[in-house]
Amino acid sequence: MNPFDAFVNLIPITLATSLVYAYVALAILLPFRLLSFPDLTCEGAFPLGGAACAALILSGMNPFAATLLAVIIGGLAGASTALIHLWFRINTLLAGLLVMTALYSVNLRILGSANVTLFTVDSVFSLIDPRLLTSDVGKLAVFGGLMALAIAGLWWFLTTEKGVALRAVGANPTLAPALGISVFTWTIVGLALANALAALAGALLVQRQGFADIGMGFGVLITGLAAMVIGETLLGREGLLRILIGPVVGAIVYYQVISLGLALGLHPSDLKLATAVFVLIALAIPALRGRGGGRESMRA
């Protein structure tokens, strides 16, 4: 089989994968763009969601309840990052780094070992319809549908009065309190929401692939960042719906590009380097075009 055929054959599975990692891209985008809070927690919250969900299902819990609980636990991880920043005035990146590092140990505790398999137990997918994950079309329909629901939910929330209040905290953190909006509350809500999404991705992934692995979070941050940046480059940053769809489109493009690269002989161990260069180029484009603005905060 020539390399290109291999790539084409992989398109459906790569698509389904990108629809999982797109949640992580959203989990980076929400705090970063809407709260001006660059948050690294998702690198820990994503495997946390996976580990918690796996452990809960193995302990006999209904997969739906396990997924929900995993999402809530992910939200708590995000809230802790927010609290570390708000209470102790610790730099946002550092707060995320602390929680992310601590979560590595937590995840190992939850899993009990470096990896566990879920082949013998039910998942949300097998409960809905055992045939769901056997076909590519089924997989795409499930993950595409879930993502559409998530985007619709986020869009709904962010266009309510509460959502506008949340965005005000990121837009002008000194004005927000003068308008009765609590920076404290909304920072916690925003980070909890974002990391709940990252945990959801982890929970869905372990149930889809049938195992959880302590290393599953490794590098999702840079992947998510790449997806976010690609999305912004392709769709721009005008309008809430575009902002929300951007990471999904970005994740899809990112995984296809990577898959193509691998098919053409890119060594898997060079993937992180390639991704970093990719993100660098995408971030540098505005500056190279000579209209600096916009992304300043990310280059700082």
Next chain:
Amino acid sequence: MILVEAARKVFNKGTPDARAALDGIDLKVAPGDFVVVIGSNGAGKSTLLGAIAGAVMLDEGKVTIDGKNVTREPTEKRARLIARVFQDPMAGTAAPMTVEENLLLADLRNRKPGFGRALTAGRRERWRDALARFGLGLENRLSDKVELLSGGQRQSLALAMAVLNPPRVLLLDEHTAALDPRTAAIVLEHTVRAIAEHNLTALMVTHNMRQALEVGSHLVMMEAGRVKLTLGPDAKARSSVEDLIARFETADDKILLGARA
């Protein structure tokens, strides 16, 4: 009604830079009073407004608004009572958000945000009316991002936001200082009109002595974190720009001119 009693605030406490921005200041603003605050740079005017709004937490002393002790309340708790416009047009608006989203935020100042739609046709109608008064064409730019507006348009929006739901207290900190003379005149005119229309209790900081005499019912001159001079309506009406400038130079005389009702 605003009552500031023996308020003290020292920045950089315990360092060689320590300095009392507010040095035991007392101030009483009766309901409906429009007090103009003047004083040299660093006199503590912005700190005083910050202390009333909650942006500055006092070391000592007490702030009471409408009989309620708010000394320890954070800004967001006091926001129901107080609206504020800053010197920097960037400060009073949320630049990356649209004009209508900013107006919604102004609507939220005195109530909790809910799960309802933020932007509705009815609200847009009301906001359009509120903006149309300024005659700057802002009413046609509801869905534009605020960062696209000029400084004057932004400051007009900030003022519109401040008085959209009339607050108990309006705080204006050199809010026309960054504007060109024509726009400054428009914004000031709308400020005066809104204060009169809603009978607002207001404090306005300015370095423009002519402006200080033209508008407002009372005048307070600050120096080194204290009130140096208070003028009631009659005394204020009788004063000239020269009188005020002379006052800047005289030593610390706490004369109370013009009896207050």
